[in-house]
Structures are given as C-alpha cells and as structure tokens.
Amino acid sequence: MSNIRAIRGMNDILPVDTPYWQYLERTVERVLGSYGYGEIRLPVVEQTELFKRSIGEVTDIVEKEMYSFDDRNGESLTLRPEGTAGCVRAAIQQGLLGVPQRLWYAGPMFRYERPQKGRQRQFHQIGVEAFGVATPDMDAELILVSARLWRQLGVEDSVELQLNSIGSPAARQAYRSALVAYLEQHREALDEDSQRRLDTNPLRILDSKNPDTQALLNGAPELVAYLDDESREDFDRLCALLDAAGISYVINPRLVRGLDYYNKTVFEWVTQRLGAQGTVCAGGRYDGLVAQLGGKATPGVGFAMGMERLVLLLQEIGAAGAVAATVDVYVISAGDDAQRAALAATEQLRLQMPELNIIQHTGGGSIKSQLKKADKSGARVALIWGEDEVAAGTVTIKPLREQGGVRQAQQSLPVQQIQAALRAALVSETE
C-alpha cells in the first residue's frame, strides 16, 4: 500500500476521543485561571541552542531525541521537546520577570522515542511555571494547583504524589561523587544500563527498575545526607505547608529528574493504572535556569502534565465530564422545493435557538433512508419537509426517542410554530 500515512508516533486524535481532551482543557483553563495563572502561547520551534543550554547537553533528550534541522539560512532549529525552556526564553525576551509571574501553556512537544502506551513522538503537555519567588510556599502552591486539577478531573484517587529534594547544584555534585564512588566498587553487580549511566548520568541509577540494582542501592549513600541546609529547610517548610493543606505525599529519596536544570524540590504525580508510563505530571524548582539562559537571576518552579496520559486516565476511569456533543434535530426534505424551504427554515432556527445542534441532511435519498440517518445520528427529533408540507406551509415534527417509555406521535404544524414545538419536545425529554 503506497498510501501516505501519519508519521510514526504522531497520532490523529479522533472525534471519539476529543471530548476527553476538551474536558481536560476546559478544566485546566478554569482551575489555572482561578489561581491567577495567565496563558502564554509559545512557538513550537526554537533555536536548538536553547534546549542544549537548558535541558543539558548530555541528557538523552538532547543527545538522541530531538527533531533538529537546519533552517534555510543555515540556523539549527528544533521542534520543542518540552515547554519550560521556551517559556523561560519568552519570559526573558518579553521582560516578564520584573514581578512574580504565573504562566501556563499547552501544546505539542516532540521527542524521537519508540512509541508505546502513554508515549508518542508528538505528544501534548500542559506546563505551569511560576517565576520570581524563591520560597517554598510557591512550590506548595504549584502542588496545590495540580492537586486541585486532579480533584476537578475526578482522578484524585488514581494518582499519588512523590516528593524529594535534590538540593543545590553543589550539594548534588558532592552527592554524585559519593554515589559514583560507591557504585564503582560494585560495578560488576550493576545491570548493563546502569553501568552506562554510571558514566553519563549516575543519579538516574537511583530510579532504575532493576531489582538487583535497587537492592545494591540500599547500601549506597543517600541524597538527603548531602543536602545543603537551605534545601533541607525549604523542603521541611514545603512538607509542613502540604500537611497543613491536607495534601498527602510520599517522600521518595530516590526520585530524581532527567533534565539538568532542576534543583531543590522535585515531584511527580504517578498512577498505577497506565502501565509503564505512569508519571502523569512532574516538575520541580529550577532557580538557575533563567540566569543560565541569559536573563537576570530569577528563581522558578514549574511542572508539566502529559495530556495523552491524563486522557488515558480519564478514559480508564470513565470520566463523566467528558461527553460528546449530541444531535438534537435532524432535518429531512424530499424534492428541490422542500429542500430550499427546509434550508431556509433551518437557518432561521439556528438563529433563534443557537443552543441546539441541528444536522441538515445532505446527499439526497428517500425519506426512508434519510430517517435512517436521522436515527443513527442520535437526534432526538426529526423535522420533515416533503411536498405536502411545502404546499401547506407546514413541517412535520417527529420525535425519534421514547420519553418515559412512550414515544410521542409525529405532528404537522405551521412553520411558524416549529420553535415552540421543538422547545416542548426537547425540554420535556430532558426532564
């Protein structure tokens, strides 16, 4: 088959699924607005350099997962693999950092990975970032925002909050050396992946899924012991704030992040219901990032949610808020005169009753076949214009569904009375 197909890992989102997406988007917009966060819309393409400098040159994302290409003028551009870098870039460039700034954005991200459940090459994230506040009350606020979202979405029972502090860069550096020193002694006992990570990104060994490696880590130095005083204090204050707000969490001393810019607080919301890709939201503090990208030193905290994963979760639990639009009225006509009359009357109806979803039959066919379409559309009422109706200046209104176990008979009415008749037919059915 030589048909053109979608790029691997870049999926179409079909009408059966979009209600879940819309539900998610609506909810996010409302909740973030209620906390005073403003939406920012950012380009999908940025200079490659932006991601190298923020995410880190030696991370997997930058080394082998970015969609990079040369622009026609020879400049290296990259489809954004995450949102924070672009948001920080925009905040610096647009002078948004003079005051505390609360921002959010949503959109597609691109990473060249092997697709699997909850992981695709074009995926969508909602990102939330807060700039200009160094104290842990801001960390707490972001966690509260996310917790509120889970509650509004009805997934709060399916997710667990994991928390950790990875301290200052210096503290992390010291810990990293200690960890490497320890693991070097046991190099042979490490799985192959972890041996590789020992040289490239040793902290990632902490969240290895290999049981032997995890066992080995029980004897390893702990990150907590290397934390600087400020990080430790901030972490304690954060926990106290979360306790006060009634947010439950699990401190996971082996929680680390894959992007280089994080410091101090890191957190993840994890679900058991989605298989291997169970992290539905993750983030942390990144106090050094703004300066690193050339802005005036400004602290920041943020998190990102994976929309595909949240949609999967919503579908998994059968979220009631995600309802597809239904058809109220299906308009049928027979003959050219009737079709013209029906078209005009339907347009009028849309003007008068904009809340209704009305499908006008197209493509011709017998009354019988049109009624079949009307039935399959799920419409509650059919409006029929035939030769008789046109001649008499009437329309036939035919209820298609039972109400209270009874199906009302169809009736023919003067065209002027459609609105009232529809109102009666549709309203009584919803009660």
Add this chain to the structure above:
RNA sequence: GUGGCCGUAGCUCAUCAGGUAGAGCACCGGAUUGUGACUCCGGAGGUGGCGGGUUCGAGACCCGUCGGCCACCCCA
C-alpha cells in the same frame, strides 16, 4: 537504540498437511404508494501491510522492510 507478540473486508476476528478467502457488526437496496429503530430477504466491499524467496501452486513456510501493541530504555 533493544526485546516479545502481532499485521486477512470500514471495525472485531475466523478458515487452511500450503491449492488463489469467510463470519459478525457497519454500509447499500428491498419487504406497495413519503417515515427510522426490531425482523426477514438481497447486495456491494479484500492484488490477505509492502518487497523478495521456497513451491507446480502461499494469506498461510523463509528473509527483508514498514507499521501496530507491550516492555526495556527514556520521560510527561
């Protein structure tokens, strides 16, 4: 990048010691003159992912390739 399973009508799947494909659902039409759902009857629809190979003959066997799912890895 690695591994396992998989790829037959729009969808879900079946058949067969290898002899050029079936079902259900969906779709279209009909069961008297302009009326859906249920029922009955009939119909259309597949170069069996693609490309090679083995064979007198392959959807069935082999190789490659593309794609899907899941896991590793990575991460949201």
